[in-house]
């Protein structure tokens with residue numbers, strides 16, 4: 001094991017697992033991916049894993065208002081058709 005990994009502390013970063021501040025280091029792994037690791041509890045996460053998590057959060061916050069809007073639009077044409085009098 002001769003791999004030297006440059007680690008640098010992220011100032012003000014809070015570990016999502018143990019909530020310790022200034023215990024998170026960032027380094028690049030063998031695949032060239034940046035990894036955040038907490039030196040306090042050992043929690044680690046790659047940037048791609050973080051991106052997936054961030055996307056999941058965005059989808060959750062966006063679906064609710066959009067879902068309601070789609071339902072409202074769907075009701076209107078049905079009512080118009082139902083109320084349309086054919087005499």
Ligand SMILES: [Zn+2]
Nearest residue numbers: 015018038041
């Ligand atoms: Zn931690």
